[in-house]
Amino acid sequence: MVDTEERDLVARQLDELHAKYRTWGQDQVVSYYPEDAPEDERHHFGLAGTNVDGTQWRSGDCSVKFPLHSVSKVFTYGLALEDNGAAETLRRVGVEPSGDPFNSITFDEAHHRPHNPMINAGALVAANLVAGKDVDEKVDRILERYRVYSGNPELAVDQRILRAQLRSNDRNLGLCYIMRSLGMITGDIDEVVETYLSACSITVTAADLSVMGATLANGGVNPLTGERAIGREHVRDVISVMMTCGMYDAAGQWANEVGIPAKSGVSGDIVFVLPRYFGFGVYSPGLDVHGNSVRGVGLCRELSETFGLHVFADPADSPFGRVAQPAPTP
Amino acid sequence: MVDTEERDLVARQLDELHAKYRTWGQDQVVSYYPEDAPEDERHHFGLAGTNVDGTQWRSGDCSVKFPLHSVSKVFTYGLALEDNGAAETLRRVGVEPSGDPFNSITFDEAHHRPHNPMINAGALVAANLVAGKDVDEKVDRILERYRVYSGNPELAVDQRILRAQLRSNDRNLGLCYIMRSLGMITGDIDEVVETYLSACSITVTAADLSVMGATLANGGVNPLTGERAIGREHVRDVISVMMTCGMYDAAGQWANEVGIPAKSGVSGDIVFVLPRYFGFGVYSPGLDVHGNSVRGVGLCRELSETFGLHVFADPADSPFGRVAQPAPTP
Amino acid sequence: MVDTEERDLVARQLDELHAKYRTWGQDQVVSYYPEDAPEDERHHFGLAGTNVDGTQWRSGDCSVKFPLHSVSKVFTYGLALEDNGAAETLRRVGVEPSGDPFNSITFDEAHHRPHNPMINAGALVAANLVAGKDVDEKVDRILERYRVYSGNPELAVDQRILRAQLRSNDRNLGLCYIMRSLGMITGDIDEVVETYLSACSITVTAADLSVMGATLANGGVNPLTGERAIGREHVRDVISVMMTCGMYDAAGQWANEVGIPAKSGVSGDIVFVLPRYFGFGVYSPGLDVHGNSVRGVGLCRELSETFGLHVFADPADSPFGRVAQPAPTP
Amino acid sequence: MVDTEERDLVARQLDELHAKYRTWGQDQVVSYYPEDAPEDERHHFGLAGTNVDGTQWRSGDCSVKFPLHSVSKVFTYGLALEDNGAAETLRRVGVEPSGDPFNSITFDEAHHRPHNPMINAGALVAANLVAGKDVDEKVDRILERYRVYSGNPELAVDQRILRAQLRSNDRNLGLCYIMRSLGMITGDIDEVVETYLSACSITVTAADLSVMGATLANGGVNPLTGERAIGREHVRDVISVMMTCGMYDAAGQWANEVGIPAKSGVSGDIVFVLPRYFGFGVYSPGLDVHGNSVRGVGLCRELSETFGLHVFADPADSPFGRVAQPAPTP
Known part of the structure; x- marks a missing residue:
């Protein structure tokens, strides 16, 4: 279990990140989808995380619905x-x-x-x-x-x-x-x-999406309901292909720099999954030239950096460092 | 620390895998490099592993030298x-x-x-x-x-x-x-x-190669000598590119099925790295059509399967499952 | 005007070519279209030529209808x-x-x-x-x-x-x-x-097709009826693209070896056009790997060789040699 | 033989074309080769033609040497x-x-x-x-x-x-x-x-180049000296490949619009060959994005248009129309 102090610390850090990228978005966000979306919908920005132990964090517009694309x-x-x-x-x-x-x-x-x-x-x-x-x-x-x-x-x-x-x-x-x-x-x-x-065209919220990601992180079992969504032997295949092919033509650079299996959609949504730990859902409609959410990509990069989440990160950079002892034998 | 019992269990399992793939090689090994290599050199087969805590395992020809290619x-x-x-x-x-x-x-x-x-x-x-x-x-x-x-x-x-x-x-x-x-x-x-x-053209043994891999797994510090070989900020970049590009034109399938960052050479050598845990070196000269060691690839696949080493494996498949509790917060 | 003697000489030579390629077809013809065509339809083989002065030659099955494709x-x-x-x-x-x-x-x-x-x-x-x-x-x-x-x-x-x-x-x-x-x-x-x-799906005979080709050869005017089928300023564009793109992925080799603008269809039909002189239509259903009529291609090659029809042929090889004197100024 | 009147008419027309494109070059010429060439060399512009009967025309700088490239x-x-x-x-x-x-x-x-x-x-x-x-x-x-x-x-x-x-x-x-x-x-x-x-790096003049082209047009025999430069069976292969591949990545459009086998070099030189009739050499150093001489290309296009030289042109457009009667049998 994540203890209360840790949970609150993470919540504050996520709020800070969310606030930072909301501002950053003002001049970075270059395109919107769909083009006829109401002006106020274009600025929606939600960030939600769900840990495999059920802990959840929400920053911003986490109850707004959007299509998964x-x-x-x-x-x-x-x-x-x-x-x-x-x-x-x-x-x-x-x-x-x-x-x-x-x-x-x-x-x-x-x-x-x-x-x-x-x-x-x-x-x-x-x-x-x-x-x-x-x-x-x-x-x-x-x-x-x-x-x-x-x-x-x-x-x-x-x-x-x-x-x-x-x-x-x-x-x-x-x-x-x-x-x-x-x-x-x-x-x-x-x-x-x-x-x-x-x-x-199925619509979800950023909170829903974070649970969907957490279900993959948790070996296929929804951490809130305990229900199995996918056979455990298939989970790694799904996550692998997110890692190598998830971010369109920038997949190699994403694997290199962010190092978290992820998938984006033209709604401006991104799901990302840290196996065994959590899933995150982001929603922010402005897209970059690759078709990925501008704020979403920026936020994922910094999240990976701040929390040492890169799957190949040095243990000293990572919260894993604290718990992964002793190192398991193969 | 890996305890004695675990260490010996792993040693036995590796010896069994080595024995299995030595036999398997007889009719699977399809090409040799270099073509004029002496007959007896063609059957060399070494498998060595080094844990980030310094534990080592060796099966077969782990003292034979080969060029890294x-x-x-x-x-x-x-x-x-x-x-x-x-x-x-x-x-x-x-x-x-x-x-x-x-x-x-x-x-x-x-x-x-x-x-x-x-x-x-x-x-x-x-x-x-x-x-x-x-x-x-x-x-x-x-x-x-x-x-x-x-x-x-x-x-x-x-x-x-x-x-x-x-x-x-x-x-x-x-x-x-x-x-x-x-x-x-x-x-x-x-x-x-x-x-x-x-x-x-630098020559090493399978044992040397496993230490080189373990140095990457250990964040850039050689686990036997404590010396730093590469700045920790660069380790994840090196490992990421092994994951996405290491196994030639079969890289996506390797990431999907084996899920361990690896790199092969035409000597028949393979290094693979499980970040935070260990490095392995394999040497066996027969190559498949992709230019990867036939026995080496077979052994890596089974090792990944047997020990649940796929970086995106379900925790229940994995020795991580035993230690990774509680799940860390991001 | 083609004189009587010339006309008859050409007729004999075309009949000989037709006879030669009819035999040659027996073991060369490798595929048929459509697969359910009656056995007897598969052996149709017609060769027709129309000169811009209206002279016509016909060898073999020149009244059989086939779709143009x-x-x-x-x-x-x-x-x-x-x-x-x-x-x-x-x-x-x-x-x-x-x-x-x-x-x-x-x-x-x-x-x-x-x-x-x-x-x-x-x-x-x-x-x-x-x-x-x-x-x-x-x-x-x-x-x-x-x-x-x-x-x-x-x-x-x-x-x-x-x-x-x-x-x-x-x-x-x-x-x-x-x-x-x-x-x-x-x-x-x-x-x-x-x-x-x-x-x-428009069906024609080899004779019809030779007239269609002769109309292009004649600057767009049907040489039998005197009717214009296409504006003269467009004729060269049509013929150029036959020369450079007409024979599928073998177009360069066709331009080089046969040197006559042509187009083939999967019926086994080929039209070819020698600008200012004549059009030919060939029909024979067996196709080669490029989708061109086997007999048709063989016959066109030999026709080009025998009569010196290559558009870039040496004048000494060519019937043009006899008439193209003096050479015109540009 | 080209008669005196025709020869002089053509000479006047070529001089007019040369004059037109000399002016046109002033703002069209976009790049020079080599970059350190003296300013006055950059404006060289020569146009020479040689008929297979030996008649020659020269306009502009036809005695300036340039490398063939x-x-x-x-x-x-x-x-x-x-x-x-x-x-x-x-x-x-x-x-x-x-x-x-x-x-x-x-x-x-x-x-x-x-x-x-x-x-x-x-x-x-x-x-x-x-x-x-x-x-x-x-x-x-x-x-x-x-x-x-x-x-x-x-x-x-x-x-x-x-x-x-x-x-x-x-x-x-x-x-x-x-x-x-x-x-x-x-x-x-x-x-x-x-x-x-x-x-x-062999250097020639526009006049030399026109004779080289005329030798190809004349079936491989130099029309001025009567010496054979290339076996007649190879001439058509050389000319075909000029037609389909001579003008770099614009070859298809060249065949379509200009319709004369040609080859260009980065000196700003172009040779073009109308089989059985003549060769032309052009030299003008400014290059377009395809690496072809700007003035040279413009001039070739207009020459083709003016004189009806397109190899697939309608006979009514062409000086061939005057002489190519009766149409030969194949």
């Missing part, structure tokens, strides 16, 4: 692993970073599959792999599982957002037709795309 | 970071996996630099970045530092191997001339190549 | 030029060979357009550029124009073939959705694809 | 064909346009050779293919042959230019080392590069 790729990939096993899933979608943008139309030619499940092509294959006889069953299955991850039984698809996505959807349809022509996906394309976009 | 890229990159700082080093060589083979002639066009220091182009730039007014000073500096990493003051460049490398060297010369034409390296090309190949 | 790309590109002008057409579709297969999903990124109108992506853009308020008007316009090219008022779309094409159409749909997402095409995608596939 | 690639490729035959030459260097810049380090992977002899990699292979036991013999052979092409027995390598080239030569050395590592070239690399750069 590409952050959903993480959890849908987990479902694909569960419903098909690791070997079959790997046969259908790779785990190599591609260095390409999220909507790239290149494939892993040698293995006849999308490069990884964090780019659109791979996420569409993962949606195709979710069990269910039609789009309704698949979306129900996704929703049910996301509710276990978050412990929030009221998660739902925002139908207005889904419809808007379906109207502006040429790239995903194009990817699906190309992939079906290559034998990478099967079945009805409109259903594949609707499954994928439904997951993208 | 590409494994040297890890430690020379560390020197480049020390001698130039992280920012300047990143300006000159990236940290993104390229998905290309080790001797690829592609570059990160957008940033005008090699993709990463684990492929030849990037390793040549790293050699160019080591401080020293000429090749002799640079090689002396490398040797001195490698001796601190290993705690072995007798490490030396094998001149016969170096000369053989210099004779069969068109690809590296070509890369250097191209890079100089692009402004990616400066100075005398023969000196850059000789610096790089001298580091590749 | 990709050969239609040539004539639809001509319509795009007429309906939009050369500058606007070039803005929308390039003229650079891509070295890629016909169904490639790569684009000319620098100019934000398909590489050229002889690959599917570019042919779809050309179909999109044909004047007409809907698919019916566009297809009527295409048909009307192809009838002028061929002098055959009965040319029609084979609806059975069109429907089969529409059922197996993922790649073209994928290309269109991707291109619309990139702003390369506009409007209804099903209509773009149906326009393109309707042109592909 | 990449224009030499055309004639050295001819020598490679002669000394090795077409099949062996094709095995070693392709004929496909690459769409890449002249100094690209990409190769035709499928065939394990440079894409074509008009980019540096391919030109170095061609130099490697010229007969001769060492660099002196090879350069003597090249010089001897270039003298036959031009009919100028005084052509020589400019040693000052050669030495400057050898000092700034990293890219070519890099390409050679890479190609030797891939088995694409053999032997001493310094000799390959010196052979290639010696050919580049």
